[in-house]
Amino acid sequence: MPPLLRRIYAARGAHDIDAACPRLSGLLPPDGLSNIDVATRLLADAIERDARILVVGDFDCDGATACAVAVRGLRMLGARDVVHAVPHRIAHGYGLSPALVASLAPLQPALLVTVDHGIACHAGVAAAKALGWQVLVTDHHLPGPRLPPADAIVNPNLPDDAFPSKALAGVGVMFYVLLALRARLRAAGRFDGAAPDLGTLLDLVAVGTVADLVPLDANNRALVAAGLRRLRAGQGCAGLRALAEVSGREAARLTAGDIGFAIGPRLNAAGRLEDMAIGIECLVCDDPRQAGELARMLHEINAERRAVQQSMLDDAQTALGRLPSVEPVAVGVCLHDPDWHPGVVGLVASKMKDALHRPVVAFAPAAPDSPQLRGSARSIPGLHIRDVLAAVDSRHPGLIERFGGHAMAAGLTLARTDLAAFEAAFRAQVEAMLDPALLRAEIVTDGALAAHEFDFVHAAQLRDAGPWGQAFPEPVFDGEFAVVDWRIVGTRHLKLTLRMDGDPRPLSAIHFGGWRDVAPAAREHLVYRLAPDDYRGGDAVQLVVEYREARPAAGADGKV
Known part of the structure; x- marks a missing residue:
């Protein structure tokens, strides 16, 4: 290995070739995931009965790719009646809500599968169960103190879950469920000849994993590296090939950075401003011409998203500029504008967090003239933002209507009239939990090049x-x-x-x-x-x- 790479890998804790360049042969086995047997039994029974399976995605890139992996993978494994749906950000809000379940009732599925959400969707899961549907939740977000009433939940972050890697994205969790399902079906003799090659789904797994900004531990790096190899070889699905083309990226040289800065944002834009159904259709489409048309639509939506985002960032900068110059920036910052778009507040929070090196929550009306606000929170290293929201919720019951997320990013909903109370509670909680030394931004480098x-x-x-x-x-x-x-x-x-x-x-x-x-x-x-x-x-x-x-x-x- 070249000396420069040896130094780079060692600085990241990879001291041998297996740690530096993990391979698919070293993937963690799926049997370490809690409830994986129950989950695969639900799916295998539905396939055996030709029952309808409804996959419900989410309106970000991880949720879209997870939905595409589920639909494609289940069909590869013998399911003949697989349909999919995704909530609309404005009409339904996040995740499996009762309103979304009501809109899906005419589909009459036997089994509903959530991907990249569900762990906090208690009311939505209960509504689906009340209609007689079985519910399988696949998710990676951190669970709350109680779990939804699903028939099975697969999530590496469940309490006492033995799966060694807690960093799987939602698309990674669904891919692992398919691996376990294939093993069950193979053991039951369901395949004539070789079992389907689920490795053909790794291009989608790579895109969702990178775009969701989950830690790239050795397991995730093996998945992403394999997916990138497929994309570079021109073997990606038609939708991803088309997205690479409209973003001006050469497929043979695609990197994780290209996913994060070009492909992922174009998929995310659909869920932020329009309807993520466009993005999912692009990913499940096999016709190159149709995929190209959908990719161009996503490209145009992304251009609109960038304009909206810049306008909102300008508003945020103006609001901060009104503060007296002698007043220090608060340790926790809340931003709100009644004209902001709820689909773009996460990007605003992220940009302002980077500029201020403070945890930031950006709010927008859930819909025009809505009494509810949707907020997106972004944190700095050393402060677990979901834990902050959980502490605020514990100390001020009812202030936050719902919340969920990760260590560095979270989302929440509250009444517009409660914004001032939340801002005070949020700042107080950040001050209580954050080491002031962490407010000094640092840049860690690999030193100098010769x-x-x-x-x-x-x-x-x-x-x-x-x-x-x-x-x-x-x-x-x-x-x-x-x-x-x-x-x-x-x-x-x-x-x-x-x-x-x-x-x-x-x-x-x-x-x-x-x-x-x-x-x-x-x-x-x-x-x-x-x-x-x-x-x-x-x-x-x-x-x-x-x-x-x-x-x-x-x-x-x-x-x-």
Whole structure:
């Protein structure tokens, strides 16, 4: 292994090849998941009886890919009557609600399967059971103090669940259920010849896992790496191939970063502004022409989403700018605007969290003129945001109507009239639970690159050595450079020509969003990624700048 990669992997706790590059052969077995036998028995019985199975997805990328994996996988395993549905963010709200169940009643399923939600949907599960349906919940969100009345729940984060990895995304949980179901059906002699190859679903598993920002532990990295190999080989489903094309990504060089910044947002946009049914149809479609049309629709919706998001971010910045300059920013920030869109508040909360390095909750009306607010919370490392909401709920019963989520992201609903009370309670709880030292933002890098490492060979190695993501971050480096030349690209980006001390070669760099209305200093300290320069092609490389700050220029004697 090249010395640079050896150093990068070791810094992330991977000290041998199996930990650095996990393979599918090392996947954790599904029998460690609680209730997996009951879940597969429900599915096998429904397949045996040709009973209708209704898969209910969620309106984010993880939920959409999980729904597509469930529909495709169940059909591969012999189910002949599989239908799917997804809640509409405005009409139904999050998850399996009684309103959604009522709208699905004409489908008359024998078995309803939730993917990427359900663990907090007590009323919705009860409504489905009241109609005589069996309910299987597959989810990965953290459970509350009581569980919904489902026939079976598969969730690696259930109390006392023995599955070693708690980081599976919703799509990963559903994929594991299918693995266990195939084993049950194989043991029962249901297949003539070889069992179906569920590995063909790994492109979808990879996209949902990366887009949901779950930690990329060894198990998840094995799943994502295998899915990326399928996508790079042109073996992905028609919808994902079309999404890569409309986003301007070359399939043969797709990375986890391309999923996170190009494919995932286009799928998510449908659930944020329109109807995630468009995204799911794109993923279950096998006709390349139809998939291309749906992908172009998602591309256009994403462009609209970006415009809405920028407008909301401008509003948030303006609101913060009204605070007196002598007043410190609160340790916990709540933002609200009656004109904001509920589908985009999560992105606003995430951007403002990054800018302020504070936990942020952004609220919007659940629907136009609605008395309810939908909130999306984002946290900083060291503060479990769902635990904060649980503590607020415990100390102020009834203040939060419903909530759920993870350590770094959560969602909630409350009455508009309770916003001020929630803001006070939220700030107080954050102050009680957050170590003030964590409010100082830090950038952790992989140190400096040697002069001979600024070349295409090392840039390509870094690109292909992933997948990189949460808990297994993409390598970033830092160092001081002389700024030889610079220019503005577009309206916000900064193109730089740099030079290292002792090396006459010019280095090309780009800082997206880096124009601050002030010329760069003659000498700057940069945090950057080394990447192949696809725009110039060939063996060109560039530094993708993540952060920069001015450094004093050297004097005539070369000293600073």
